[in-house]
Amino acid sequence: MKVVVTGASKGIGKAIASIFAANGHDLFLCSRGEVALYKTMEELQTRYPAVTVKAKPFDLSTKQGAAGLAAWCLSEAVPDVVINNAGAFEPGSIYNEREGLLEEQLAINLFSAYNFTRAILPPMIERKSGHLFNICSIAALKAYANGGSYSISKYALHGFSKNLREEMKPFNIKVTAVFPGAVLTDSWGDFDNSAHRIIEAEDIAQLVYAAAQLSPGACVEDIVVRPQLGDL
Numbered sequence: 126m127k128v129v130v131t132g133a134s135k136g137i138g139k140a141i142a143s144i145f146a147a148n149g150h151d152l153f154l155c156s157r158g159e160v161a162l163y164k165t166m167e168e169l170q171t172r173y174p175a176v177t178v179k180a181k182p183f184d185l186s187t188k189q190g191a192a193g194l195a196a197w198c199l200s201e202a203v204p205d206v207v208i209n210n211a212g213a214f215e216p217g218s219i220y221n222e223r224e225g226l227l228e229e230q231l232a233i234n235l236f237s238a239y240n241f242t243r244a245i246l247p248p249m250i251e252r253k254s255g256h257l258f259n260i261c262s263i264a265a266l267k268a269y270a271n272g273g274s275y276s277i278s279k280y281a282l283h284g285f286s287k288n289l290r291e292e293m294k295p296f297n298i299k300v301t302a303v304f305p306g307a308v309l310t311d312s313w314g315d316f317d318n319s320a321h322r323i324i325e326a327e328d329i330a331q332l333v334y335a336a337a338q339l340s341p342g343a344c345v346e347d348i349v350v351r352p353q354l355g356d357l
Contacts, residue, residue, distance in 0.1 A: 126150045126337075127202045131185060131194070131241065132211035134161035136310035137260060140330035141208055146173040148334065153198050154180040156211070185211045185237035186229075195244030203248045203255075206337050209238035210260040214312055217273035227274040234278035239285055249298055256299040256337055259286045260329075263306045263356060266349070290346060299344040301336050305329050306351035323352050 128145045132138040133154035142152055146169045156162045159182040166180035181197055184190040198204060212234045217226055238259055249255040264272050265279035286302035293300050307323040309316065316323070329350060336345040 126205035127153070128206040128208070129153045129155070129194075129198055129204045129245070130208040130210060131155045131237065132260075133180070134158050134165045136312075137305070137308060137326045137329050138208070138210040139165055140326035141210065141333050142169060142178075143172075144327070144330040144334045145206070146176050146178060149173075149176060150206075151177040151202075152179065153201065153204065154178065155183050155185070155194050157182060157184050185241060186232035188236070188240050191237060191240035192244050195241055198245060199248060203252060204245065205254070206256045206258070207242070207245060208258045208260070208333065209242065210258075211237045212260065214275050216271045216275065218271060219273050219277075222273045227277065230274040230278040231281065234275070235281045235285065238282060242289065246298075250293075250296045253297045254341075256301070257289065257293070258301045258303060258333055258336075259289075260303045260305070261286065263304055263349075263351065265302075266304055267356075269356075290344075297341065301333075301345050302347050303329065303333060304347065304349045307357050322354060323357065324350060 128150050130138050130142045130152065133142045134156035142154055146152055154162060154166055162180050162182055166178050170178040183194040185194065215226060242257060259282055261282050262279040264276040265283035268276055283302060286300060290300040305324060308329060309318050309323050309325055332348050332350065336348060
């Protein structure tokens with residue numbers, strides 16, 4: 126399979142890219158951070174020499190960046206699996222968060238997936254196959270203190286996924302929304318997870334990969350994963 130992963134240079138995106146590469150699938154990787162992205166590409170290509178790993182930086186918070194990524198991918202191949210993982214988290218409360226935060230969070234957490242998906246879909250629709258994953262968040266299912274604009278943007282991504290799922294049924298394209306709770310990524314800094322209080326990025330990757338391996342007649346619509354002891 127040809128697999129596109131956005132936000133692929135670290136965290137959940139890197140873990141997803143790794144598990145697909147480990148199982149022999151070719152990758153197209155994207156993130157905003159050029160240095161970390163190419164480091165990830167080289168690492169995966171070295172570890173899995175039998176697969177092709179390509180990478181190119183794009184800022185998917187802009188329509189131009191999303192269109193550029195789609196054009197680059199389609200110039201190589203029509204993807205089989207698309208992982209819309211690009212996103213950013215900034216805490217805040219609606220009543221006092223900084224001006225412009227909502228627009229920024231919507232741009233990277235919603236518009237990135239919306240614009241890239243619209244650009245990459247036409248040949249997938251024509252072929253009548255494919256699988257789209259949108260990495261949402263528990264924040265898209267339940268409001269919490271200090272969630273603010275981040276939670277709003279993830280609720281919107283959830284709605285985008287639900288609409289897309291219905292629209293893609295006639296074209297045999299699957300759509301899966303993924304709702305992780307707290308995951309050990311860079312946003313947690315030096316958090317000590319020796320007691321396994323929060324989820325590992327590899328846990329999310331394994332679930333995404335498993336959902337991508339089902340028969341054509343089966344679609345996992347939602348993947349909800351929380352820490353064993355509950356949300357923090």
